[in-house]
């Protein structure tokens with residue numbers, strides 16, 4: 001018998017009462033994750049309770065901001081095994097979700113997850129953020145860009161802010177000590193058309209793990225020369 005209590009109680013303390021259908025989707029997601037993880041490297045977190053807390057519950061924390069309006073168009077950049085995008089989509093079926101990753105084997109895994117969980121209005125795309133962010137079909141088309149554990153914030157703002165519409169938000173999911181990173185990103189945030197709106201520190205339910213959300217509002221269009229190519233966002237952050 002799969003123990004779903006941690007998931008149910010953790011979600012509840014964030015304000016989400018999971019339906020049987022949603023619980024079932026999390027169970028299938030976890031099975032698929034553990035199964036594929038034996039063949040391809042998706043995550044180093046493999047313990048059942050750890051997956052519930054560090055992947056599933058943690059991924060739901062951004063939904064507690066009031067930014068995710070009904071039907072919002074969201075892109076999860078560097079989604080890996082689908083975090084935070086897939087758990088968010090399980091709980092908020094109305095969201096229009098794009099999952100982006102530069103590793104094609106992870107995209108294949110995500111397509112299987114989308115299929116097995118029968119999720120609609122969600123797509124997994126293969127590409128590098130700094131390349132897709134220059135393309136008309138993706139550039140400034142999203143209400144929210146979100147990213148967890150992909151790069152330092154000064155690099156990440158150049159990956160993510162180009163996708164966000166004016167008036168939308170980039171949410172960076174970080175650890176507890178974000179002040180230094182945030183300071184080093186201030187210049188880039190301004191150049192790319194962003195403005196720091198809020199920072200929130202969250203203790204994950206059923207644990208003593210502290211995480212943070214850095215919320216950046218897009219107040220101006222990103223100048224066309226960004227994101228830069230040739231690996232510059234990473235090698236030489238703004």
Ligand SMILES: C[S@@+](CC[C@H](N)C(=O)[O-])C[C@H]1O[C@@H](n2cnc3c(N)ncnc32)[C@H](O)[C@@H]1O
Nearest residue numbers: 078079080083101102103127128129148149150
């Ligand atoms: C450490 S994993 C984190 C995955 C997931 N967000 C999580 O929190 O579990 C980082 C992921 O970002 C992807 N990635 C790194 N740089 C990227 C880029 N420039 N564009 C798109 N994806 C990228 C990697 O392929 C990898 O799957």
